[in-house]
Amino acid sequence: MTRSRLRLAAELLGPLALVGVVALVAAHLSTSDQTDAINVLVTATIVVGLYVFIGNSGVISFGQISFAAVGAFAAGIYTTPVSTRQTTMPDLFGFLGRPVLTNLESLLLAAGLGALFALLVGLALMRLSGLAAGIATFAVLEITYNILANWEKIGPGPTTLASVPVTTGVGQATIGCAVAVVVAFAYQRSRSCRLLRASRADALAARGIGVSIVRHRLGAFVLSGAICGFAGALYVHSLGSINVTEVYLALTFSTLAMLVVGGSQSLWGATLGGILLGILSSFLTNAENGTTVFGLSFTLPNGLSSIIFAILFVGALMLFPRGLTRNREFLAKALGERPARVGVVLGSGGKPGDGSVTGDGSDGTPAAATTAHVTAVADPEP
């Protein structure tokens, strides 16, 4: 395999392997610890969903958890037995009263609704960037929360939707997270995503060469909405219940922190951040209820987990402003994203055999100034 193919393989297999490791460890845990592991995988799926939009577009969004919320409630309601729906949510619209969907159907429905909701929101908001985008997407989160918390015709309102079938175990959470990773990977290899990334690097230049930024942003937003909706369904099916406060501010900020700490501009960063900080978060939460590490029992005061999380977040931002992965894909540096070695080629016009300096080594072409070389350059990437 050539270096660039290896790099491509690592870009996908690195995150997948990480997900697989979590799954393997989870398979040997006690049932209660398995719940935590499933939660880590589901959270990581959300972070991958955030990455698809935020990482690729460079536009901040506080609204993606709305899509997870819509997915979670849709999947939860449609898998609850009809009789339970009638007693716990008597005001539901008729179309929410039946049918009863299977687990898989509800996951697909949640992804579809997440995408649809994102499309509606995105059509209005995708012209925005920077602070305006942050505020507007935050407003989406607020609106979604308030509607879900108060409108009892579409859900349980402020009460908890309980007795949702628990169908998401370690296996399904692993597959779900892996699917999100594969989708995100396929997307970032796409033409649309490359153009979107160009606009992230320089919006003026991107428009100037003919990139319709709004269109490509909307695509990423909708795909991100689908992944978040899907993750919301995994969430509700792993816990068997959901309250609207669970898919609101705390989840928004913790998943954003995971994305940023991991490295918001690489899939590897999103996955690593989601899983590492997910593990840390569930450990700290458990410690508030008393835990034992190496035979040492202790109990953290309530709320300390959030404070520690926040301190780590700030610390990570100061030490690694581009995240733990420095926004690189898995092994990208080792496999040939070459550091600058200015001076070796400068002015030399290319010496035989110095292709490894400026070339990516995949075809052994010396980086000499030949027109033939440029013709090859203009070919689309293999």
Add this chain to the structure above:
Amino acid sequence: MSGDAAPPAEPAGRRIEAGPERPLLEVSGLRVTYGRAQAVDGATFAVGEGELVGLVGPNGAGKSSTLFAVMGEVRRAAGEVRFRGKPLPGRPEDVVRLGLAMVPEGRHLFPSMTVQENLQLGRLARRPGRTPRLGDEEVATLFPVTAEFARRRAGLLSGGQQQQVAIARALLSDPDLLLLDEPSLGLSPTIVASVFSALERINALGVAILLVEQRAEMTLEFCARSYVLVGGRIRFEADRHTNVETVVASYFGVERVALGNRP
């Protein structure tokens, strides 16, 4: 508000000449405002097919705003911009598909992409079914650095090299008209000379060029015709025979008149 309906007052004896014979780009009464600030205040000019036209003026004259307004990068508050007789759309991604390309000031390459990736993106807006005026080989011959550093990240190149890649990228969209904003900015005299000689050859291949520059003397010498933009208006048209000192004086002179006119 100032200058709402009043036509731009032309200084006596400095009449704008009749436009080119075969107009490609026609701008009339163009106005650009940023909040209450008037950046372009009724600019009227034209670029003909295959022409090499300069647009000079002091800082803040509205040169960049004029280019941005032509491309649709900023909103045109008033006036008409026509290309081949048809009004130009208001978004750059649509404008570039009609055969205009801009090299913005400061180059704006995609720094983390390689030179060849930058160039590939330049071909995005090519019009289908047309043989490009400049093929990849011509572009590589014009700007050897694009081949020499094809696989180098664009952000690692020097300013002059980046400028050449930026022009090459714009050329690869196969434009009929190339808009250049201060291509000499920050470049050493040798590089400026080589960039300008490349522009000359590009123009010889039939690509019209509108060159925005602050360096009046060099531009007047280089372009067949030049417009002098001061205070958001075209003050007059100059050519190679125009005394440079007249032009430079107009930077200040007309400015003084404009100040004097203000109530």
